[in-house]
Amino acid sequence: MEPEQPWHAAFPAPKTTQPASLTREEVLDKLRAGGIGREFILVDVRRNDYEGGAVRGAINLPAQTLFPTIPALYQLFKSAGIRHVIWYCGSSLGRGTRAAGWFNDHIQEKGDKEMQSVILYGGIKGWATAGQDFVDFMDGYVPEHWT
Template sequence: MTTNASNDTKPWHAAFPAPRTTEPGAVSREEMLELLRTATAGKDYVLVDLRRNDYEGGTIKTSINLPAQSLYPTIPALYKLFETAGVKQVIWYCGSSSGRGTRAAGWFQDYIDSQGGEVMRSVILQGGIKGWVAAGAAHTAQMDGFVAEAWQKPVQCG
């Protein structure tokens, strides 16, 4: 198998335009915990886990996994699905929500804005999954497949 060295040096997101929205809104861990307890997933919110290679150790309940590396081309279809369902906010996270999370939330908010959307908003989960786990037992109890040992190593967010 041959590889193209020039492609190996560029980050995955270089193939897509930079988001215009570079500082999306955010939902705190406490706000997300309250949403999990009181709101309806798939209607009031959609929670998206953007991890691909580092997708281990568990995920926050109700979240769907849409790896960031393949997200950009699917944004129009996702928007239509979420709009049709009446979703009020899409909450994105990765390891820390500072790389993939911020980029995805920005792209999606840009698309919402381009469609004249006024009901739905695109935000990040502050601190990402790493911050969620670090917040303690009340948070990890709201995870599917939580494996404490997986959180002993560094989590990357690219």
């Protein structure tokens, strides 16, 4: 019996393996400035572990189904004037990094010098456990999940 392949084995590996990142403090500053949906967007790529809350205003696009939608997402984000696409998962070390890499590869293929694809350093775990300032910028926060 063959071992089960990881979900991402069905797609090409991203060329960008270490995308740029923003700290939670930088993202919080962006949220406080009110630019979400106008100059940046947050994308939560969790699927089965999408629980405990999300960064306020983030959209959920599970990583397992993301790759085929990247061209359409790029066009949508570009049309909306989005300059920063900020990806995260639980820790932003797996799915978030892969998603940001794939999206960055697409941005580079398009020759786009204005849009950036980055990860939220530390992911949702880092965000939800960083104190009240961060919790105040969460939708559906469940404190018990993070203890």
